[in-house]
Amino acid sequence: MARIIVIGGGWSGCAAAVTAKKAGGDVILIEKTDMLLGLGNVGGIMRNNGRYTAAEENICLGGQELFNITDKAARHVNVNFPGHKHATLYDVTKVEPMVRRFLEEIGIKILLQKRVIDVEMDNKSIKSVVLSDDTTISGDIFIETTGSTGPMGNCLKYGNGCSMCILRCPSFGPRISISKRAGVEDILGQRGDESYGAFSGSCKLNKESLSEEIREKLNKEGVVILPIPKEDINFDKLNLKVCQQYALKDFAENIILLDTGHAKLMTPYYPLEKLRKIKGLENARYEDPYSGGKGNSIRYLSIAPRNNAMKVIGIDNLLCAGEKSGLFVGHTEAIVTGSLAGHNSVRLSLGMPLLELPRNLAIGDLIAYANEQIKTKEGLKKRYTFAGSEYFERMKEKDLYTIDKKEIKRRVQRLDLLNIYEEKLL
Numbered sequence: 001m002a003r004i005i006v007i008g009g010g011w012s013g014c015a016a017a018v019t020a021k022k023a024g025g026d027v028i029l030i031e032k033t034d035m036l037l038g039l040g041n042v043g044g045i046m047r048n049n050g051r052y053t054a055a056e057e058n059i060c061l062g063g064q065e066l067f068n069i070t071d072k073a074a075r076h077v078n079v080n081f082p083g084h085k086h087a088t089l090y091d092v093t094k095v096e097p098m099v100r101r102f103l104e105e106i107g108i109k110i111l112l113q114k115r116v117i118d119v120e121m122d123n124k125s126i127k128s129v130v131l132s133d134d135t136t137i138s139g140d141i142f143i144e145t146t147g148s149t150g151p152m153g154n155c156l157k158y159g160n161g162c163s164m165c166i167l168r169c170p171s172f173g174p175r176i177s178i179s180k181r182a183g184v185e186d187i188l189g190q191r192g193d194e195s196y197g198a199f200s201g202s203c204k205l206n207k208e209s210l211s212e213e214i215r216e217k218l219n220k221e222g223v224v225i226l227p228i229p230k231e232d233i234n235f236d237k238l239n240l241k242v243c244q245q246y247a248l249k250d251f252a253e254n255i256i257l258l259d260t261g262h263a264k265l266m267t268p269y270y271p272l273e274k275l276r277k278i279k280g281l282e283n284a285r286y287e288d289p290y291s292g293g294k295g296n297s298i299r300y301l302s303i304a305p306r307n308n309a310m311k312v313i314g315i316d317n318l319l320c321a322g323e324k325s326g327l328f329v330g331h332t333e334a335i336v337t338g339s340l341a342g343h344n345s346v347r348l349s350l351g352m353p354l355l356e357l358p359r360n361l362a363i364g365d366l367i368a369y370a371n372e373q374i375k376t377k378e379g380l381k382k383r384y385t386f387a388g389s390e391y392f393e394r395m396k397e398k399d400l401y402t403i404d405k406k407e408i409k410r411r412v413q414r415l416d417l418l419n420i421y422e423e424k425l426l
């Protein structure tokens with residue numbers, strides 16, 4: 001049996017672990033913190049705009065489990081908010097244990113609070129990973145899904161310093177780039193002004209700190225929109241934001257709150273004293289991160305070069321997925337790239353040709369398009385998501401966007417790819 005080692009337990013790592021297990025691998029998932037899902041513990045928005053299509057494509061390919069869980073953990077379905085349609089909002093306070101139980105049930109070995117700090121190489125192959133407690137874990141194929149934050153010094157160099165984002169490095173230890181340790185240079189994403197990385201402006205307010213009226217509306221409808229006083233509107237902040245799909249005028253002119261268990265605040269970098277001037281928010285406080293008004297994590301500083309089958313170029317037995325594999329934003333993007341990497345890990349162990357998803361599926365097109373764009377100067381300044389900005393426009397132009405489940409199934413079936421991730425290869 002092939003031993004598949006997945007490094008990083010965010011959405012992409014969990015998805016890779018699931019499809020590798022289904023293809024017959026013996027899977028170990030290594031996570032440095034005490035929780036799976038990484039940045040997935042602070043998000044919650046699924047199925048908005050083209051993410052609906054991508055989720056349904058992955059389900060038809062046989063990677064349904066994690067989407068079933070996020071659907072089951074939904075607080076609201078079919079929610080519309082500015083620029084976004086038919087979103088599902090999963091409950092960030094409930095989803096992690098649901099995923100963890102599922103992974104354990106199907107026989108994935110999860111190692112929590114184990115941090116990979118190095119690799120042992122045999123020429124161009126990784127033999128084993130070294131953990132911070134000096135133990136080593138050997139494997140046949142490795143998948144890096146550690147996100148794109150790169151070494152922790154980045155938070156000081158390119159960001160606000162540590163604002164205690166969900167990765168909690170001061171408590172669980174710094175980050176490293178595994179692919180770089182294995183000998184491959186990282187690619188760095190850029191902002192519009194060519195400085196490196198990008199901030200996440202997304203954060204959460206403690207729901208209990210909001211007025212009863214806002215709480216009730218959030219619980220009932222999932223969305224609350226409050227106009228910002230004219231003197232406090234700041235359009236410049238939109239340029240800083242990682243999630244270009246939310247860099248719309250409405251998000252600078254209004255406080256947009258979404259109910260993900262906490263109140264997800266879509267208006268970036270909003271100082272607490274200004275927030276408290278707004279009716280119903282007089283007692284508001286940030287839930288995550290505590291320094292929410294300053295922004296969240298700094299990302300896109302550690303991306304591995306890869307092919308469209310998710311194999312890292314230059315290392316024989318390393319694949320990657322999620323933000324580590326491109327300038328992707330999103331849980332859906334992490335899950336679909338992770339699903340492909342996990343499936344391909346078992347193919348690679350058997351010497352089989354790796355699966356590349358065709359470009360007439362949105363997932364295949366996103367993976368290939370982001371890979372083309374990352375090689376260009378302008379492309380490095382963009383982020384790629386099914387949910388909006390450049391890539392969603394492309395989906396519409398190429399006729400890839402649809403929410404017709406039957407049509408999506410037909411497309412996958414026509415390509416002879418229905419349930420491909422269900423095939424046990426070993």
Ligand SMILES: Cc1cc2nc3c(=O)[nH]c(=O)nc-3n(C[C@H](O)[C@H](O)[C@H](O)COP(=O)(O)OP(=O)(O)OC[C@H]3O[C@@H](n4cnc5c(N)ncnc54)[C@H](O)[C@@H]3O)c2cc1C
Binds near residue numbers: 007010116175201330
């Ligand atoms: C505040 C915020 C809100 C967001 N909201 C949304 C949203 O609503 N909807 C949406 O679709 N997307 C959202 N996103 C984006 C989305 O969360 C990410 O793009 C996606 O979850 C990335 O998943 P990943 O698996 O690639 O990486 P990560 O989630 O970064 O996971 C990487 C994991 O690897 C672990 N790790 C790192 N280094 C090591 C190591 N050396 N050894 C072991 N483990 C290691 C980390 O602890 C982490 O668990 C949000 C992001 C942020 C920051």
